[in-house]
Amino acid sequence: MFLASDAPAATKPAYVVVPNAVGASASIGRGIVGTTLSTLNQYHSLLLRRPLDQGLLVDGELQSFIWDSVLQHFTIVDEQSIDLLFTLPIGTPEAVSEQWVSALMLGFRFRSVTIVSSSFLALVGAEVLHGTPTTGTGIVVDCGFSGCTITPYVAYRPMRSSIGRTLVGGKLLTNCLKETLSFSQMNLLEDTWIVNCIKESCCRVAEEGGPLSLQRMLKAASRKRARDDADDVASPTAAVGGPLVYALPTVPAAMPAGCIAQPQQLKGCFRDAQTVKVAHESFIIPEVLFSPCDVGLDSSLGVVEVYQHVVCSERTLLAQLSLVSPSVCRNTVVFGGTSNLPGFVSRFQKDVTADSCQSLIAGAPVVRSTAVEGDVPSISSVLGAASSRSIKHRTQELLPLVGIKALMTATSGHLAGLRSDMQQRGGVVVKGTPKQALESFQKAVSRLL
Structure with missing residues (x-):
């Protein structure tokens, strides 16, 4: 979702990256949303509700709640001065269009609404x-x-x-890793967020596919495990490495979602910590992206x-x-x-x-x-923001944001023409009746770039 307003740029952040989900935890409570969800000091047994399923809206009220938190982050009181642009998958069904119109018309009063696909922005x-x-x-x-x-x-x-x-996609990989670790080592079925962090920190894609390539990686990992070299540095980007040891958040305030434990730390500060070993899972799980039949699909x-x-x-x-x-x-x-x-x-x-x-x-x-x-x-240089860990690890996700910033800040030339075409094809009537809004929304979906 991209917001454009008439307010001075210095009074609001350039952009904000938040999970499109609402969390609930026994130790914290319900309604955890926005940037708060990414800065918790405890992720154990965190439950997540998502307004989208397979890219389609299934809970309009939940999506409106998340949008409201984004507006608060930008300190926007009156959304009538806001031009909203958000992404939809090409070919969104009509039944889903009704949910989007309901979320837009009942919860907000944006000045204008434009829809576009993230593929076009990328x-x-x-x-x-x-x-x-x-x-x-x-x-x-x-x-x-x-x-x-x-x-x-x-x-x-x-x-x-x-x-x-x-x-x-990523959801299937996380679920596969969660079931594998829960069956072989420790019950992590209620720790989806932590398992997702384990996936992002430890998993890597094999250079070549096929049984022979994976067998070579398994044998190499076994040899390295047998050596137990104290000087090895656990790195998720190593070409072929031994099992990575992931320390679970025993002290939540210090490491809310855990981290990779270096071999030296296992004999020191992480000596009594709960850990899981990610050996062949680190490249077997991502292989599902190329061979879904490996997990029965x-x-x-x-x-x-x-x-x-x-x-x-x-x-x-x-x-x-x-x-x-x-x-x-x-x-x-x-x-x-x-x-x-x-x-x-x-x-x-x-x-x-x-x-x-x-x-x-x-x-x-x-x-x-x-x-x-x-x-x-x-x-970070293109978006005009200070480099941070979140940006460094989300470069692929933020590519559409680079596209929308280039389109919305263009004053003339090729990009300005594209912006005009995008607004003309994806514009939605939001100031008419609900029927007019639904018809214009469905028309915009059929012409989506």
């Missing part, structure tokens, strides 16, 4: 970061919480008939398989347009929280490049993301 943000030609042509891979969506764009227009989606495709279907299947419009397909496939933008896993972008590019159907395309695809090191400007 495409613009990638062009701004990488300085690529502003053609608006490419494939956008959104690896999010509920699943992965792959959307091809031609001249900033989504090819709706060629969009692919799989319900394999035989009907779901991996992210690379969905990409192949979008590009190569004869049923998609993109595969039929032989003149357009090569230019689209050469520019692939990857974003989303799940793509923050170390090694994901390089593995995705390797698997896509090795695909046999890429022989139909002149030249290998170029996968772009904020995770690629080089001369790409940092997210």
Whole structure:
């Protein structure tokens, strides 16, 4: 959600990143929301309610409650001076549109409302970061919480008939890790937040897929475990390492969600702490993104398989347009929280490049993301904010924010034209009757960029 108002920039933060969820805990209480949810001193047995499920709104009242906390963070008293822009997935059903209109009309009185897809904003943000030609042509891979969506764009227009989606995302990875650790070591079924932190700190994507590659990593991890080298540094980005030891929050105030324990600390300050070992789970769990059948999801495709279907299947419009397909496939933008896993972008590019159907395309695809090191400007420098740990670990998630800032701050030229097109296609009538609002919302969804 992006808010634009007439207030001076110095009187409000440039942006705020908050979980789209409401928490409840026996030790703290209910209604934990906004920045408070990210700064608790106790995450044990924290329960979360989310207004969205698989990217679709299921609880409008809960979403309004979260929006209200965001407005309070920006010290906005009267929302009638606010232009609201929020993202929706392309192809939102009509039943969900009614919930969105209800949340917008009953709870708030925004000056204007515009809807757009996060994929479109990520495409613009990638062009701004990488300085690529502003053609608006490419494939956008959104690896999010509920699943992965792959959307091809031609001249900033989504090819709706060629969009692919799989319900394999960060939520599934967290649940798989939670069940695995609870079965083998310690009951963590009620500690979803802590397990999610373990996933983000310890998991990494293997350089190559297939049973032989995973077996080599398992054997290497076993050899390193047997050596028990005291000088080893536990690092989630190591190519092949021994089991990472994660210290659970025994002293909540000191480390609310726990942290990776270094070998020296296990003999010192963490000697009596509760710990879990993350060995082969660190690369077996992320492998579900590429092979969902490993956890019994035989009907779901991996992210690379969905990409192949979008590009190569004869049923998609993109595969039929032989003149357009090569230019689209050469520019692939990857974003989303799940793509923050170390090694994901390089593995995705390797698997896509090795695909046999890429022989139909002149030249290998170029996968772009904020995770690629080089001369790409940092997210914090583009957003004009001081670098922090939250920004450093959320570079992939904040790519759409770079796109919307570039669009909303443009005074003329190409980006200003895109902004006008976005507002015209995604504008919603909010000052009429509920029926008029619903009709304009559904029309905006059908024309969503």
